[in-house]
Amino acid sequence: VGSYVKAALTSEQTGLFPELRVLQVISAGVDSWMTFLPAGATLCNGRGVHGASTAELAVTLLLSQVRAIPRYVTQQAEQVWRPGERDGIADKQVLILGAGDIGGRVAACLGTLGARVTVMGRTARAGVAGFDDLSAVLPQQDAVVLALPLTEATRSLVGAEFLAAMKDLAILVNVGRGPTVVTEALLPELHSGRIRAALDVVDPEPLPADHPLWRSPNLLLTPHVGGGANGWDQRGYRLVREQIERFVADEPLQNVVVDRGANA
Amino acid sequence: VGSYVKAALTSEQTGLFPELRVLQVISAGVDSWMTFLPAGATLCNGRGVHGASTAELAVTLLLSQVRAIPRYVTQQAEQVWRPGERDGIADKQVLILGAGDIGGRVAACLGTLGARVTVMGRTARAGVAGFDDLSAVLPQQDAVVLALPLTEATRSLVGAEFLAAMKDLAILVNVGRGPTVVTEALLPELHSGRIRAALDVVDPEPLPADHPLWRSPNLLLTPHVGGGANGWDQRGYRLVREQIERFVADEPLQNVVVDRGANA
Numbered sequence: 236v237g238s239y240v241k242a243a244l245t246s247e248q249t250g251l252f253p254e255l256r257v258l259q260v261i262s263a264g265v266d267s268w269m270t271f272l273p274a275g276a277t278l279c280n281g282r283g284v285h286g287a288s289t290a291e292l293a294v295t296l297l298l299s300q301v302r303a304i305p306r307y308v309t310q311q312a313e314q315v316w317r318p319g320e321r322d323g324i325a326d327k328q329v330l331i332l333g334a335g336d337i338g339g340r341v342a343a344c345l346g347t348l349g350a351r352v353t354v355m356g357r358t359a360r361a362g363v364a365g366f367d368d369l370s371a372v373l374p375q376q377d378a379v380v381l382a383l384p385l386t387e388a389t390r391s392l393v394g395a396e397f398l399a400a401m402k403d404l405a406i407l408v409n410v411g412r413g414p415t416v417v418t419e420a421l422l423p424e425l426h427s428g429r430i431r432a433a434l435d436v437v438d439p440e441p442l443p444a445d446h447p448l449w450r451s452p453n454l455l456l457t458p459h460v461g462g463g464a465n466g467w468d469q470r471g472y473r474l475v476r477e478q479i480e481r482f483v484a485d486e487p488l489q490n491v492v493v494d495r496g497a498n499a
Numbered sequence: 500v501g502s503y504v505k506a507a508l509t510s511e512q513t514g515l516f517p518e519l520r521v522l523q524v525i526s527a528g529v530d531s532w533m534t535f536l537p538a539g540a541t542l543c544n545g546r547g548v549h550g551a552s553t554a555e556l557a558v559t560l561l562l563s564q565v566r567a568i569p570r571y572v573t574q575q576a577e578q579v580w581r582p583g584e585r586d587g588i589a590d591k592q593v594l595i596l597g598a599g600d601i602g603g604r605v606a607a608c609l610g611t612l613g614a615r616v617t618v619m620g621r622t623a624r625a626g627v628a629g630f631d632d633l634s635a636v637l638p639q640q641d642a643v644v645l646a647l648p649l650t651e652a653t654r655s656l657v658g659a660e661f662l663a664a665m666k667d668l669a670i671l672v673n674v675g676r677g678p679t680v681v682t683e684a685l686l687p688e689l690h691s692g693r694i695r696a697a698l699d700v701v702d703p704e705p706l707p708a709d710h711p712l713w714r715s716p717n718l719l720l721t722p723h724v725g726g727g728a729n730g731w732d733q734r735g736y737r738l739v740r741e742q743i744e745r746f747v748a749d750e751p752l753q754n755v756v757v758d759r760g761a762n763a
Contacts, residue, residue, distance in 0.1 A: 299568050302724070348608055444578060459582060464585040
């Protein structure tokens with residue numbers, strides 16, 4: 236991962252490629268590349284390269300809370316064989332906030348397990364509810380998965396009011412960005428046991444020693460390990476190879492963000 | 500679950516229903532019902548009622564080991580924020596032994612996460628490899644999920660030879676029956692760290708106090724909580740309702756084990 240170029244090229248560097256037809260990046264975000272994109276070049280992002288790893292963790296965290304894995308890990312350490320109350324995700328209502336690559340993958344996976352999934356994004360479209368419906372939909376959900384970028388609209392979205400609207404014993408999962416959840420509002424809900432959570436991202440991050448979240452009950456905490464699972468680089472190279480093959484074969488490119496008709 | 504009738508009806512009881520056209524049970528196994536099935540009655544099983552819960556746990560156990568959830572539960576208790584080596588199930592080879600309802604559900608779910616899944620059953624058919632291919636396929640697998648009934652063919656199937664054929668660092672998941680795995684053969688592989696495991700069923704069961712499995716490294720252990728997650732009874736009633744609706748509408752019944760043409 237150390238060789239992963241996070242900064243965009245400068246205009247001086249992109250100027251070295253006046254014939255550039257396609258710029259393929261392997262990150263999901265492309266904001267920093269937009270400014271320097273040569274006129275006439277199509278820009279493609281790395282949608283799918285990192286999303287798979289993060290979506291997989293979201294599913295893992297949700298299922299771990301539903302199936303009480305943290306409790307059984309503790310019982311195993313105490314050498315206690317005690318089957319507890321059994322719950323499952325089948326037939327449960329799950330709201331996924333964020334209709335991008337991650338949200339779509341989580342929905343597809345949970346759907347195979349019989350969960351009743353609602354995917355919600357900024358703008359309603361086929362298969363995606365709009366945020367306008369949030370207050371109507373939220374109180375029915377057994378679980379809410381946050382797969383949102385951090386924007387002015389999503390910062391502190393999950394505060395006291397949001398949490399109060401959630402069903403008793405509902406599970407909150409966050410694999411997006413920590414500041415989407417107001418930590419101070421979540422803490423009392425976890426301590427009362429009204430809400431359970433599984434968080435891969437928190438605010439502040441990394442979580443300082445002696446922060447109250449460490450000792451919070453009803454919480455599964457992982458240290459921001461959603462993205463970058465082994466193999467993301469191979470997935471990135473595979474995407475690049477497939478895109479080159481499409482380009483050569485005059486087939487439509489995938490993951491097009493800025494379309495300048497590279498294949499036209 | 501207390502009201503769940505495990506024993507089949509006697510011939511005296513079934514004799515009370517001479518006009519019986521369809522016998523719908525909500526268990527997966529139907530062996531004990533076969534003897535007393537009135538001539539002319541179609542027998543349907545409860546395929547799908549319990550399998551969803553067990554398949555869900557198999558996915559949960561595999562993903563928990565892949566994403567190191569037990570390690571992070573321990574770190575959380577110790578208030579340590581330390582992202583470790585990240586692995587994922589995408590692009591991994593997963594062998595599912597058992598091509599029934601559970602195996603099929605696990606395959607469908609892991610497929611959405613990008614795993615390369617092989618389902619293996621007693622007899623090869625479309626989408627299912629036969630056990631004859633086991634020795635050829637096993638050494639390539641990053642994970643093996645056991646979703647097998649206990650029969651003479653499956654008892655002690657996973658012994659020293661099977662384990663030795665598994666890839667280094669491969670993960671063994673068992674949600675079928677404990678005696679399919681030879682515990683004494685698994686223990687040294689777990690202690691050396693060559694194999695990791697996640698077991699919902701073990702041999703002996705329940706695991707006695709001070710059994711060496713309790714203190715084994717590289718093991719996630721749950722106390723036989725695969726089946727019977729909350730909601731199985733609702734799923735059973737829903738199956739019965741749907742079957743009645745099919746029968747009334749002269750549509751083909753599902754889950755037919757003995758077909759006497761109830762809808763013919």
